[in-house]
Amino acid sequence: MPNALYTRLQATADRLIKSYGQAGTVTRLGPVDPVEGGDPVATPYPAKLVPMAYSAREIDGTNILAGDMQIYISSMGLAIEPKPGDLVTASGKAFRIVNGDPNNYDGITNVVFIVQGRIA
Template sequence: MSILDGLAANISDAMSDVFRDSILNVPGHRISDNQGGWKAGEPTSYPCKALVDDYSDYRRAAVGIPANDRMILILGHGLPVEPQPGHTITAEGRDWQIVSVSRDPAGAAWEVQGR
């Protein structure tokens, strides 16, 4: 048994009061429109806990992050899907398009760039 085995659950329990209720929206799979094209299927929504924050000026300049983009931290414990570019998240009263995703080594949270 590794020390990392229960870390995601422990961090989620400790931080759930700080993070706010949010919804991760995953677009539906492409389905045929019966005319030779495709259309999006029904999206699926997953409740989660997230926190919207600003990037530092240094990080914005170093990586080239636009001024209107925000950093969104999503607690990973209990979320059955991984956030991906193209998904959206409803956090703090606004819908954010996910542009990029990274995960911490313990698997406790995702950091997404929201636009």
């Protein structure tokens, strides 16, 4: 059973992202057909998100590069959990997810997805 506190935090995060964020997409690339080959099938999922630049002190040149974005994605209504390798479209640019944190404190409720996006 979900913890009521995390359900309220999820609703609050969703409300703030809808109020101050923007519409975007999370695109998952499917596997390539092992027999036929070809391009992977891209499946886009609509999302509400807030892209934010990392501060200069967070950019270390190894894990976080200049140009990387920290993207907050509302978990409410999103059909998938964003993972490394997915593409996020925000501010008219495509970012490949390098790292992510679902903020899942009780093992049931994803409060908000915070991902590190790198220009694709």
